[in-house]
Amino acid sequence: MPPSFKPSRLLGIAAILIGIGGILVPGGGPAGAATAKASGGPACGGIALTKATGLPWVCTFDDEFDGAALNRTKWTVQRTAAGGFRAGDGCVVDNAKTVSVSGGNLNLSVYRVAAPFACALPRGSFATTWYAGSVYTKSFSQAYGRFSVRAKFPDADGIRGLQSAIWTYPRTMSPNNAFSGTSEIDIAEAYSQWPDLIGPTVHNFLGGSTDHCLVPDWGAKFHTYTVEWTPQRATFIYDGVACFWAGRVGTAEPFLIALTQALGVRGNTYSAATPSPATMQVAWVRVWK
Numbered sequence: 001m002p003p004s005f006k007p008s009r010l011l012g013i014a015a016i017l018i019g020i021g022g023i024l025v026p027g028g029g030p031a032g033a034a035t036a037k038a039s040g041g042p043a044c045g046g047i048a049l050t051k052a053t054g055l056p057w058v059c060t061f062d063d064e065f066d067g068a069a070l071n072r073t074k075w076t077v078q079r080t081a082a083g084g085f086r087a088g089d090g091c092v093v094d095n096a097k098t099v100s101v102s103g104g105n106l107n108l109s110v111y112r113v114a115a116p117f118a119c120a121l122p123r124g125s126f127a128t129t130w131y132a133g134s135v136y137t138k139s140f141s142q143a144y145g146r147f148s149v150r151a152k153f154p155d156a157d158g159i160r161g162l163q164s165a166i167w168t169y170p171r172t173m174s175p176n177n178a179f180s181g182t183s184e185i186d187i188a189e190a191y192s193q194w195p196d197l198i199g200p201t202v203h204n205f206l207g208g209s210t211d212h213c214l215v216p217d218w219g220a221k222f223h224t225y226t227v228e229w230t231p232q233r234a235t236f237i238y239d240g241v242a243c244f245w246a247g248r249v250g251t252a253e254p255f256l257i258a259l260t261q262a263l264g265v266r267g268n269t270y271s272a273a274t275p276s277p278a279t280m281q282v283a284w285v286r287v288w289k
Helices: 175-180
Strands: 059-063 075-077 090-092 099-102 105-120 125-137 145-152 162-170 182-191 197-204 207-210 223-229 233-238 241-247 255-263 278-288
Touching (some): 105 255, 145 162, 182 223, 197 233, 207 241
Antiparallel strands (some): 059 278, 105 278, 125 255
16 A cells, blocks of 8 residues: 555656556456356355356455444554554544444545644654544455455545555565565555556565556446455456456465555645545455455
């Protein structure tokens, strides 16, 4: 989720990233890539999926957000004061304005307050006028599989300043990560100044792979963002169409799932015109192996 995505065809790959994966034509994919089709039977969201090999995907995690509050047996709310995690200049807190569940959706928001305040860190603090919302899976983590999220990002009409992220990273760092290089997989990142582009990224300690996929109206409609992750590659599939793949993701380290509504930084810096509040809505999170 670190703000490294830049549309490569417009502005070039961020300097810290190397090694483009590969663009996939609609409906296509690298040789041997798994695809999914409905096959009936109970599973995540009541839908069963079958791999291209004919073997079933097995549901390992599912939250449909159909209650009146966040299921805290499944999710932990990030807090800057506890772990130092910052959403840009947003102070990540646990309150009803930053994290809520209603109408079948998880709502994660950033919002501005009138007067600057001191956002506590584990050591020290920083001044800001923004609060932000972020959650991550409390006990669930998994290496490899199919990770899928249906979400709608805040519609800012191209005004810069917002960053939304559906991402994964290791629950614990270990020599596996150092050896393989994989430190984070961003399933989808949306930046408000690029209203029709979504960034998939694989970060690693040796470099990384990133690009952009065209997703019209991601601020007006819900879309489904998926990554199929194997030791050989990560294949990013948006609304059922493979749009990007990246190699060098061979790690056996279990990754957790994080959902974050943040402020943009660097080339997407917020301003007085940045909408507040701005909310990312998540209809469901489903994972298979």
